[in-house]
Amino acid sequence: MYDRRLVIITGHYGSGKTEFAVNYAIKLKEQFDNVIIVDMDIVNPYFRSREKRDLFNKEGIKVVDSNIKNVNVDLPALPAEISGAILNKNAKTILDVGGDPVGARVLSRYAEDIKSIEYDMFFVINGNRPQTNTCDKAIKYLRAIETASGLKVTGLINNTHVLKDTSVEDVERGHELTKKVSWETDIPIRYESALEKVVLNINNKEILEKIFPINLYMREDWMS
Template identity: 50%
Template sequence: MRVVNTIKDKRIRIICGHYGSGKSEFSVNYIKNLKKNYDKVALIDLDVVNPYFRSREKAEELENEGIRVISSSIKGSNADLPSLAGDINVPILDKSYEVVIDLGGDSVGARVLGRYREDIANDSYDMLVVLNANRPETHTPQQAITYIKSIEESAGLKVTGIVNNTHLLKSTTIEDVMRGQKLAEEVAQELGIDVRYTACMERLADELPEELKDRYFPIGMHLRKEWMS
């Protein structure tokens, strides 16, 4: 797997995105990449809304790679209960950790961040929104902007960057990616932020325009079984 240079990202990275955007898949890929650059990394799964394809489902695999995973205090990935572990604040406050927070995909899910908002705001953070232009809820710039503003209002934190993760799973074409890139750039320009990453499977990397290759983020499918792809 290509190692992505994430040095421009702040120590605490909050990843959010609408259901079907691929934000949990991106979070897992991101933390795996981060581990290649840092010794102490932690993935905090704060998604208490979506019961499917949650990053904590890969907790054992990630922990075997030296990645600390914190989520629900209820043991078992199938326990769909909004209960949060008491040690979530540990890597947020411990500056020796690089942190990824996988946040719930809507404004209701973003509210859970309120408990940790002050500690995060007092530190160095990025809040990245994963956009999939194929999702009907974020299909247009105005829809995406409305979604982002609802997340900001609920979380009490500002979005600082966008990840274009436009896909149709294994049927994704470079045309899909570029259509999503256009959407992401329009939204970013309107909000005065940047398109931080263009995420896609490695088979499409060579087809990306040269100007996008410095922000290319390769995506492997970790949360979906092969037959679901």
């Protein structure tokens, strides 16, 4: 994983940002001692990475989130330690940002700090979401997120899925879409993420080069 020390994960809401961020943190922990995940989602009170605090504790990953210690509140409170996590040269830090431009706006509070260091900002695309299922629509969201955050997207992530029913075709269609977005914006594709069981059936070499297999940590067993 050759990404920069600070990795910011953005996208349309429902694109799978948090699921990717959780998987990314766990993967990163296999290679680095000091991994911090910052839950910056102050928009949506459901399905946030802080719900997985126990999992992160077990894995030895530090979690930073709202300083109001309750997974369920929707008060937009950000603790001072976020700045520390961003600037800490000894840590690999992941910022799991809220969805849409409105979720990304919180980044502008830290934009000057972030611009002073090396960072990657990923834009997660799910081609099965009606709001980002064409190149134009996806780019509109990408640019709006850049404007709201004051930061530049440095990599695209194809995360096209229909949850547990995802097929190889979904990943391939998402790949074509993400390729178009990459072509239009000159932003490289960084990862192609897919469920582990789907990865086994992918033959497309372009996809396999950048494959990032994921587990569904955020979905309960009874969810589809």
